[in-house]
Amino acid sequence: MREEILRLLSDDHNHERTIQDLTRIFNIKAEDFADFMKLMNQLEDDGEVVRDQFNQYFTPESLGYFKGVLQLNKKGFGFVKVAEDKEFFVRSNLVNGALNGDSVIIRKLNDDPHSDEASIIRVLEHNIKDVVGLVVKLKGKIYVNADDSRIGQIRINDAHIKGAMPGHKVIVHITSYKPLRGDIVEIIGHKNDPGVDILSIVYDHGIHIDFPEEVYKQVENIPDEIDPTGMKGRTDLRDMLIVTIDGDEAKDLDDAISLRKLENKHYELGVHIADVSYYVEEGTPLDLEAVDRGTSVYLVDRVIPMLPHKLSNGICSLNEGVDRYTISCFMEIDQKGQVVDHRILPTVIHSTHRMTYTNVNKILDGDKEMRKKYADSVELFETMKELSDILTRARNIRGAIDFDTDEAKIIVDEKGKPIDVQLRVRGESDRMIESFMLVANETVAEHFKWLDVPFIYRVHETPKKNKLEQFLAIAKPLGYTIHGSLDDIKPKELAKIITKSKGKPEHPVISTLLLRSMQKARYSELCLGHFGLADEFYTHFTSPIRRYPDLLVHRLIRNYLFNENYSNIEHFAEVVPQLADSSSDCEKRAVDTEYDVDDMKKAEYMSYHIGEKFKGIISSVTSFGFFVELPNTIEGLVHITDLADDYYIYDEKQLMLIGQRTRKMYRLSDTVEVIVKDANKLEKQVDFVDANNYTKSRSSRRPKHSSPARPSTRKHKEHRGQRTHTRPRRKGGKR
Structure with missing residues (x-):
């Protein structure tokens, strides 16, 4: 009924739009009239329909109305995005009390098709419910100055101050929007306490630090060592030379590598990933909390894990010298970097060495002391370098884009004060591991594409033409252009621009501008390809400790490949799209949090x-x-x-x-x-x-x-x- 009503009202030739007209057209009986009115009111509340002064119903667009989300500027004006490439400017005197992030209905100010100005007619929903801010006292009353200056000052209800004092950073739950009033629900700490500045950003993004009690209770029943009963059906790889390569401070080690040359001069690459899905069963408190978090969050002074430390740093982490359950992807790769055969298996491994990027780089650079210390693995690392070079050449040939933009490493002292901001250096070992993770992700994605069952993919769609035109308008004066039609752009054309700019002063600018012209990578139940990698198949398989999509991929591997269970296809067909959307949202939230913390610490560093x-x-x-x-x-x-x-x-x-x-x-x-x-x-x-x-x-x-x-x-x-x-x-x- 809902869709039929909207279809009728979107027809410009239809002139029957009153409630009487609609009840007649849809043959609404007297006993059903109340329910029909509830539906019409709900459509109006949702902004799907609007009424004019004659009580006629229209779709918003037919009257020059649009739905969107308000992005407010600190000066009071804002923008409302109503489509991927369409937004309207709203002057401060036409915001009509709407707050940043509100879902609103706007109306164009005139009929000029080139006009992009509008006024806010109605707030459909206040999307900001909880606010982080600083407690102040004015004329004997408690207020909170929101950290986001676009929100302003919130009067605290006297019965819900929770003992907060001026100078405390707190979380406020908004109870009234006109005027702004709220209840203090949590005290984060005093504004001058170490770490409170970062916690304020974390809470402001709605990220939880502590796990619910039911999650801790579930984790108590998970052993510290692998359960031998889980060995059934697993391939035993504990005698194989397998190593992890991670950052110096990493504790959640979820991927390990084995590699050997075959007699036909091909390579057998083994990518062994922590079998997190063995411990995190669908629908349990642990699983539901992982869905809610979506990803681990990496900040300058801490990690907020997706899974409790007993799993992320313990039983699931591929620590040196202990047995761990894994899911392994063995790939036979030829001299051209093509995967000619593969196997995906349930396995158990015993990591030979916990290597770091720093030490592997030293070994590859010829450091005698390090090569002596890890003499049993030097040949392995040199073979890794061989294969990595082959895989990199193969990606370059097919046109993968290497933006290679710089990242900062912010050094803080024990009180959280930034004492240095350095460039994060990526050595040869970083690139090796990246190459191996890429090929494993591609291989698993292609396997499931042809299996034709519900699955989650990492997709990166072709850039929008108007975005590329904007890029070219800036890049052309710097001597960079795109050959061929923008309607059918190939990754290789854009990769050429990045390659051409490398080593030149404008490279960081060109790389950043081109990155901005790309669509956002996201998760989807559809295999839409990955434009940036110039690949038809891609997923995230390699980090199930830290990303929920990878955990879901493992669950699907276990269900379809190991258990050969096809009875629940309808179930996964329903839940995978939902989990893809929520994972994309969680990823954005985490990345925004990470960068906001980085930006704050960079500004603090420069203040010195x-x-x-x-x-x-x-x-x-x-x-x-x-x-x-x-x-x-x-x-x-x-x-x-x-x-x-x-x-x-x-x-x-x-x-x-x-x-x-x-x-x-x-x-x-x-x-x-x-x-x-x-x-x-x-x-x-x-x-x-x-x-x-x-x-x-x-x-x-x-x-x-x-x-x-x-x-x-x-x-x-x-x-x-x-x-x-x-x-x-x-x-x-x-x-």
């Missing part, structure tokens, strides 16, 4: 360097200034009002600022020396001035940070988590 000089490159140019990125990835704004020597005009086509009198230009990828003017930890923003174009007399005027178009100080905000993510983003060099 006010007045110091640094060299960087111009990473973005706007009408109100330009952003400069330092070699350690810290980015800050040089505001146009701080350019003292001239009046600068913004050339949108060439993406540059040009001095009206001097003709001096600020362009993408230009090197510039800057001075740190200001750094705001709470706002996560850094402000620079051009060291050679700045006077102290002008510095007394703060830059107008509320300029409408000011983007995030982070270049990857639009596509956080966009990388291939063969291993989840994590501290300690783990990829």
Whole structure:
């Protein structure tokens, strides 16, 4: 009935739209009228239909109305995205009390098809329920100043202060939106306590740290050592040379490698992954909590695991010298990097060595002491390097895009104070493991595609034409273009641009701009291919301790391959799409949290360097200034009002600022020396001035940070988590 009503109302030629018309058309009997009215009211509440002044029903679009989510600027205006490539601008006086993140109905301000201005007509749902902020006392009453300045100040109900005092960071549950009132539900700690700044961001993103009591009770029954009864049906690999290679600080080791050359000069690569699905059964409290978390979260000073430590660091972790249950993918790979045969098996392994990227890199570089210490494995690592080079060449030939953007490693002291921000160095061993994880993910995905059963894939769709056009408009002045039609773009064309820019000053800018033009990678029940990898088949199989999709893949492998159970196909056909969507949402939440913490710590670090000089490159140019990125990835704004020597005009086509009198230009990828003017930890923003174009007399005027178009100080905000993510983003060099 719902769909039939919407189909009728979306027909522009239909003129029968009153409730009387609809009851007649749909032959609603008197005894069913109340239920029909409930349905119409529900459609109206959901924003699926709207009524005009004559009580006629319409779909929102037919009256110039649209549904969307409000993204509010700190200055009060906002944008409402109503489609993938369509959004409307809402002036501050037309927001009509809506808050950031609210689902709203908007109305276009005029009939001009080129107009993108609208007003908010109605709030469908307030999507922000809980808010993190600082307790203050005003005129004897308790308020909380939300960390998100777009929310503002919340009056706390007197009966629900929970003992909080001024200076405490707290979580507030909003009980009223007009006016804003709420209850304090948890005290995070005092604002000056170590780690409270990071916890505030974690809670603000709705991430839980502690596990529910029922999860801990379930985990108590899981043994610390493997249960011998689980050996039945497993291939025993405990005498095989198998190693893990991870970051120095990693404790959740979920992948291990074996490798040998065959007589036909092919390679037999074994990728052995922790058999987490053996311990996490579907529908249990442990499983439901893992679904809710979706992924582990890696922050500068801690890890918030998807699974309790007894599993993530214990029975599921492939620690050195202990027996562990695994699911192994053995692949026979030829000299061209093609997988010519494969087997997926339930196994048990006994890791020979817990290796680190650092030590393997030393071995490959010829370090005598390290080669002597691991003499039994040196040949293995050298063979790994051989195969990795072959696999890399094969990916390059097919056109996989290697964005290879820099990542920061933030060093904090015992009190959480950032003492250094360094580039995270990726050595040969990192690339080897990445290659092996990629080929395992591809092999498992292709196996299940042809098995034709419900499955979860990691998909990355072809970029939108308008996004590529925007990229080209910026890249062409720098000497980069795309050959062929944008309607049928191939990954290889974009990979050529990245390759051409490598080693040049503009490489970071080109790589970032191209990354922004990509669609977001996500999880899906459909095998839609992975554009960035130039691959038709891809999934996430290799990190079940830290990502729920990988755990689900293992569950499906166990069900279909090991147990040969096809009686529950309908069940998985129903739940896999739901789990794909929730996993994509959880991934975004985790990545946003990780980057928000990084941005805060970067701003805090720069606050200790006010007045110091640094060299960087111009990473973005706007009408109100330009952003400069330092070699350690810290980015800050040089505001146009701080350019003292001239009046600068913004050339949108060439993406540059040009001095009206001097003709001096600020362009993408230009090197510039800057001075740190200001750094705001709470706002996560850094402000620079051009060291050679700045006077102290002008510095007394703060830059107008509320300029409408000011983007995030982070270049990857639009596509956080966009990388291939063969291993989840994590501290300690783990990829």
